[in-house]
Amino acid sequence: MDLIEKVRHKIRLTQEEGEALYELDLYTLGELADEIRIEKYGKKSYFNINRHINPTNVCADICKFCAYSASRKNPNQYTMSHEQILEIVDNSVKIGAKEIHVVSAHNPNDGVEWYMGAFRKIKAKYPNVHVKAMTAAEIDFLTREYGHSYDEVLEMMIENGVDSMPGGGAEIFDEGVREYLCKGKVTSSQWLEIHQKWHEKGRQSNATMLFGHIETRAHRVDHILRLRDLQDKTGGFNAFIPLVYQRKNNFLKVKNFPSGQEILKTYAISRILLDNIPHIKAYWVTASINLALIAQEFGCDDLDGTIEKESIQSAAGASSVEGMVLDDFIALIKNAGFTPVERDSLYNELRVYGS
Ligand code: V47
Numbered sequence: 510m511d512l513i514e515k516v517r518h519k520i521r522l523t524q525e526e527g528e529a530l531y532e533l534d535l536y537t538l539g540e541l542a543d544e545i546r547i548e549k550y551g552k553k554s555y556f557n558i559n560r561h562i563n564p565t566n567v568c569a570d571i572c573k574f575c576a577y578s579a580s581r582k583n584p585n586q587y588t589m590s591h592e593q594i595l596e597i598v599d600n601s602v603k604i605g606a607k608e609i610h611v612v613s614a615h616n617p618n619d620g621v622e623w624y625m626g627a628f629r630k631i632k633a634k635y636p637n638v639h640v641k642a643m644t645a646a647e648i649d650f651l652t653r654e655y656g657h658s659y660d661e662v663l664e665m666m667i668e669n670g671v672d673s674m675p676g677g678g679a680e681i682f683d684e685g686v687r688e689y690l691c692k693g694k695v696t697s698s699q700w701l702e703i704h705q706k707w708h709e710k711g712r713q714s715n716a717t718m719l720f721g722h723i724e725t726r727a728h729r730v731d732h733i734l735r736l737r738d739l740q741d742k743t744g745g746f747n748a749f750i751p752l753v754y755q756r757k758n759n760f761l762k763v764k765n766f767p768s769g770q771e772i773l774k775t776y777a778i779s780r781i782l783l784d785n786i787p788h789i790k791a792y793w794v795t796a797s798i799n800l801a802l803i804a805q806e807f808g809c810d811d812l813d814g815t816i817e818k819e820s821i822q823s824a825a826g827a828s829s830v831e832g833m834v835l836d837d838f839i840a841l842i843k844n845a846g847f848t849p850v851e852r853d854s855l856y857n858e859l860r861v862y863g864s
Contacts, residue, residue, distance in 0.1 A: 516541045516781055527730035530778045535770050542777035542808030546789075550810045553861070554847040555788065556838060557854060559608035559641075559814035560601035563821060564589040564627065568614035569650065572680075572691035574722060576758035576825035578614045588616060594627050595634065601817060602635055605835070608814070608854045611642035612677055612821065615650035621662075624651065625669040632670025639672045639854040645703040646678025649695035659703055663710060673854055674707055676715030676750050682735050683728040690722070690761070701739050708745025713855060716746050716786070720775060721754040721767040729775060733782045740785045747856060748788035748811060751775050753795040757826030769800055773807045780808025788856065794822050798833070802845040811852075812842065 512529055515522065522530070530538060565588040568578035579586040589597075598609055609631055613624065624647070628640050648662050657665075666674075680690055682697035695703070704714050718732045733749070740746050753772055756763060767775075780789045790811040791804035801812055816832035839862050842849040849862040 513537065513541065517544070519784065521784065522782055524727070524730055524734060527734065527778065527782050528727050530781060531726050531774055535774060535777075538774055538777040538781075539807045542780040543806055545780055546805075546808050546810055549787070552847050553810065553850045554805050554842050555811040555850050555852045555856065556842070557608050557814040557852050558605045558835065559610055559854075560597070560606040560817045561610045561612070561819045561832075562589075562594060562597055563612055563614075563819075564594055565613050565616045565619075566820070567616045567618060569617040569654065570615050570646075570691065570694045571760075572694060573761040574680075574690060574719065574754060574759055574825075575821075576755070577821040588619065588623075591623075591627050591630055595630055598631050598635065598638070602638060604817075606638070606817065607859075608639040608641055610675060611640065612644055612675060613647060615647060615654075617654055621651055621655050621657070621665065625665050628666070628671050629669040640670050641673050641675050641854055642666070642671045644675055644677035645700045646695045648703050649678075649699055659706055663703070663707055667710065667712070673712060673747075674704070674714035676717035676746075676748070679717045679732070680719045681724045681728050682732045683724065686724050686728055697735070701735065704745065705739060705743055708743035713745050713747050715748045715750055715790075717750045717752050718779075719752045719754055721772070722761055722763050730778070730782070733779055737783055737785060740783075744785070746786045748790045749779055749783055749786045750790040750792050750813075751779055752792060752822075755795060755822050755825035755827045757824075759825055769803075772796060772800060773804060776804045776809050777807040793833075794819055794827050797828075798841065802841060805842075805845060805847050812838075 566577055566579045567586050567588055631640055643666055651662050678695055679700055707714055716736050720729050788811045789809045790813055791801040791809035792813050793801035815835050815838055818832055839849045850858050851860040
């Protein structure tokens with residue numbers, strides 16, 4: 510059976526076969542991924558009304574790709590108080606945000622309570638707002654800095670109102686590339702262990718992959734398959750999010766950036782290989798909104814959300830600092846031939862925007 514027939518017969522692909530998918534032409538790959546997407550979701554494209562908050566850029570770790578953390582290239586340190594965080598949440602909830610997505614740098618100055626207190630206060634004031642917070646990298650940092658175990662930090666998150674975990678900090682799992690990109694940060698096996706423990710507590714999370722820098726196609730496939738293996742055990746991942754590397758204001762020297770075609774191929778291959786992760790998210794912040802709209806035809810069924818404000822990727826050149834206006838977002842999805850569906854953070858459908 511050839512590769513295309515195997516995909517159509519839903520036969521699981523190996524590392525070598527995953528790499529071979531890249532040799533197919535873009536249209537064939539797109540067609541294969543689209544068939545899977547259409548079978549699962551038809552023309553529905555999911556999004557949520559969310560707000561990203563990045564409460565501090567003070568970071569004990571150094572990742573070469575990061576333009577967000579305060580450093581030589583970005584000397585403007587900030588750390589928000591709980592009151593400032595709550596004020597942002599107040600304003601976002603007023604305009605309809607149902608999810609608050611909190612990702613911080615690894616701040617060695619303010620202790621675990623600075624992280625946990627923020628979640629507790631958000632949840633106490635807005636019990637119905639979904640708090641998506643704490644990447645595995647942040648959790649690992651808190652254990653290293655303050656001597657807690659992973660289980661202790663995860664239990665604290667639950668006690669203080671965290672509903673689900675975002676997928677950040679995964680970068681690329683290959684140990685060699687990872688060592689070069691972000692030595693000292695959470696390792697690949699630790700990242701997977703933390704998500705496994707979270708899932709075993711009955712909770713859900715997402716998974717990302719940072720690509721388009723120094724990694725090879727084989728590294729991407731390896732990353733995706735390590736996620737597929739964990740998902741077989743736990744079933745706790747909701748969405749896979751390939752993040753396109755943004756190149757400005759950081760310390761990573763990259764010679765060749767991926768073409769639009771390579772990005773679309775990576776989305777399509779993710780959809781094909783990840784037969785057990787329900788959603789593939791084209792995160793418009795890193796793909797650009799135009800490519801994210803096209804990605805809907807290459808296996809992606811989710812565009813994240815309106816975001817309102819974003820600091821991590823916009824620091825590295827993405828044009829996401831002000832988020833997206835809801836009406837524009839809906840109109841763009843419709844114009845691209847898809848049906849916008851507002852979802853909650855766990856993919857329950859809230860509103861279908863018909864024609
Ligand atoms: O882990 C840092 C990435 C991530 C750059 O779970 C960069 O729904 C591109 O994880 N170019 C944080 N990316 C953001 C994140 C996320 C985003 C949206 C949705 C979800 C979700 C999670 O941002 C980090 C890192 O991989 N990042 N620098 C850069 N220069």
